[in-house]
Amino acid sequence: MSARILVxxxxxxxxxxxxxxxxxxxxxxxxxxxxxxxxxxxxxxxxDLVLLDIMLPEMSGxxxxxxxxxxxxxxxxxxxxxxxxxIEDRVAGLxxxxxDYLVKPFSFEELLARVRALLRRAQPxxxxxxxxxxxxxxxxxxxxxxxxxxxxLTAKEYELLELFxxxxxxxxxxxxxxxxxxxxxxxxxxxxIEVYVRYLRQKTEAGKQPRLIHTVRGVGYVLRxx
Ligand code: CA
Numbered sequence: 001m002s003a004r005i006l007v008x009x010x011x012x013x014x015x016x017x018x019x020x021x022x023x024x025x026x027x028x029x030x031x032x033x034x035x036x037x038x039x040x041x042x043x044x045x046x047x048d049l050v051l052l053d054i055m056l057p058e059m060s061g062x063x064x065x066x067x068x069x070x071x072x073x074x075x076x077x078x079x080x081x082x083x084x085x086x087i088e089d090r091v092a093g094l095x096x097x098x099x100d101y102l103v104k105p106f107s108f109e110e111l112l113a114r115v116r117a118l119l120r121r122a123q124p125x126x127x128x129x130x131x132x133x134x135x136x137x138x139x140x141x142x143x144x145x146x147x148x149x150x151x152x153l154t155a156k157e158y159e160l161l162e163l164f165x166x167x168x169x170x171x172x173x174x175x176x177x178x179x180x181x182x183x184x185x186x187x188x189x190x191x192x193i194e195v196y197v198r199y200l201r202q203k204t205e206a207g208k209q210p211r212l213i214h215t216v217r218g219v220g221y222v223l224r225x226x
Contacts, residue, residue, distance in 0.1 A: 003048040003119050004028040008038040010056050021108050035059030039067055049077045049118055054089050062096045069097035077118035108180040109159035130165035133225050135212055137165045151203040160196050164223040173220040
């Protein structure tokens, strides 16, 4: 059964972005546009995790968090979303009982990593090893292996490779890759994806193995065997 996530965000663009992205990853997503509604929903039918913006109409995310904890939701994982400048907000959020926070703007892969970590902590399970052909990616050690050759990955290389491994044989457009690995409002003009795909190819083809990360001209990339 997939985990149920309550997304609390008043900014529609971000709310829809999160709803679509998390839905695409297989989570069941509910949304609330303000703090009051969020508190009501979370107490009526507690989700498995709450993504909680701090600056909200009706009731702030800090207050929602505090009231959830006061009303018996002591184990419910709460991930706060904070504005870049709000250092006091982060402290207040953690003081109010949030488990973790993420500073806007964030990359979707970073958000997913935090969500998975919090859900894992709530319901402990083993780190996962993704496999495709003779390529492996270990989510515990964050290292890869192609055949007998192990390789290390930088943070962004790891996020990009994990994205490919979670969606094998699926063409990932440049826009989707930007959204997931860099950031939802990152400009689409730079060649950063090409650069990182090149890094990953160097690592995954170090033993002269056949290419697995293929270019789909004019569209994006796909992990597949020839
Ligand atoms: Ca807000």
